[in-house]
Amino acid sequence: MAKLPHSRFDCSPGCSVEAAISLIDGKWKCVVLFHLLDGTLRFNEIRRRAPGVTQRMLTNQLRELEEDGLITRKVYAQVPPKVEYSLSDMGRGLTPILLALKDWGDANIGLFGKPRQVSDTAEAAA
Amino acid sequence: MAKLPHSRFDCSPGCSVEAAISLIDGKWKCVVLFHLLDGTLRFNEIRRRAPGVTQRMLTNQLRELEEDGLITRKVYAQVPPKVEYSLSDMGRGLTPILLALKDWGDANIGLFGKPRQVSDTAEAAA
DNA sequence: GCCTATAGTGTCGAAAAGGATACCGTCATG
DNA sequence: CATGACGGTATCCTTTTCGACACTATAGGC
Numbered sequence: 379m380a381k382l383p384h385s386r387f388d389c390s391p392g393c394s395v396e397a398a399i400s401l402i403d404g405k406w407k408c409v410v411l412f413h414l415l416d417g418t419l420r421f422n423e424i425r426r427r428a429p430g431v432t433q434r435m436l437t438n439q440l441r442e443l444e445e446d447g448l449i450t451r452k453v454y455a456q457v458p459p460k461v462e463y464s465l466s467d468m469g470r471g472l473t474p475i476l477l478a479l480k481d482w483g484d485a486n487i488g489l490f491g492k493p494r495q496v497s498d499t500a501e502a503a504a
Numbered sequence: 505m506a507k508l509p510h511s512r513f514d515c516s517p518g519c520s521v522e523a524a525i526s527l528i529d530g531k532w533k534c535v536v537l538f539h540l541l542d543g544t545l546r547f548n549e550i551r552r553r554a555p556g557v558t559q560r561m562l563t564n565q566l567r568e569l570e571e572d573g574l575i576t577r578k579v580y581a582q583v584p585p586k587v588e589y590s591l592s593d594m595g596r597g598l599t600p601i602l603l604a605l606k607d608w609g610d611a612n613i614g615l616f617g618k619p620r621q622v623s624d625t626a627e628a629a630a
Numbered sequence: 631g632c633c634t635a636t637a638g639t640g641t642c643g644a645a646a647a648g649g650a651t652a653c654c655g656t657c658a659t660g
Numbered sequence: 661c662a663t664g665a666c667g668g669t670a671t672c673c674t675t676t677t678c679g680a681c682a683c684t685a686t687a688g689g690c
Contacts, residue, residue, distance in 0.1 A: 394609025483520025
């Protein structure tokens with residue numbers, strides 16, 4: 379998603395849900411946010427915790443999260459560059475969502491093993 | 505998102521978060537799910553509650569939600585077709601997530617008014 | 631002099647998501 | 661007979677996303 383269908387949120391009760399989702403959506407954002415719950419991390423630390431993410435993608439996601447005010451970027455004017463990312467107050471407010479997400483995921487992963495996209499076996503079963 | 509980066513969820517603590525997000529992602533899924541919290545709805549009822557969604561999109565999202573086991577589709581063999589959608593047990597388990605999402609959205613909408621994409625005015629305000 | 635690490639940026643192209651539109655069959659209504 | 665409601669499908673096309681890869685600058689180690 380990430381694109382809002384109407385750019386207004388006072389239309390129906392689902393809208394604020396959408397608004398919230400639109401901010402934590404993006405292939406890696408939720409993962410980044412989740413890892414930042416543990417505390418401040420440097421660029422490459424996040425990278426290492428999210429196996430498979432490319433620099434470009436990570437940079438992108440971090441920039442968007444920063445623009446949205448969910449994280450804080452702190453650059454140290456050192457020569458081997460050092461940049462630290464941490465949750466902003468607003469981002470920290472996402473904690474219950476992230477935890478609910480994790481709880482549900484943990485509880486339900488066993489039920490389907492993998493999601494839809496890996497439906498090769500599902501097709502065979504169907 | 506919707507695409508899983510590794511299709512395995514036992515790799516790191518963020519993975520179950522991803523897994524959960526991947527299921528409720530999709531431009532309209534969260535909205536549909538949210539409205540279904542109120543109870544069973546028919547196709548066009550959902551359509552009316554989600555201003556702007558097209559049949560194709562709605563059908564799509566509903567199918568995916570069904571494949572993922574989050575909702576139940578009940579077709580009545582009537583002549584004016586009647587199809588009812590409701591949350592499955594697993595889908596109902598998403599309630600805390602959806603509510604947390606809504607709470608956060610409600611609490612923070614006032615802070616930025618609109619998300620990033622409509623940032624023309626946000627820039628002016630900033 | 632070369633390699634490494636740091637935190638990026640730029641460009642390209644494939645793939646996927648999403649929107650618009652038209653169409654289906656059946657029944658009831660006017 | 662034409663129209664509308666119902667719950668979709670099929671097709672086309674545009675936009676967005678994402679991954680691969682190359683490139684940057686500087687300092688330190690070998």
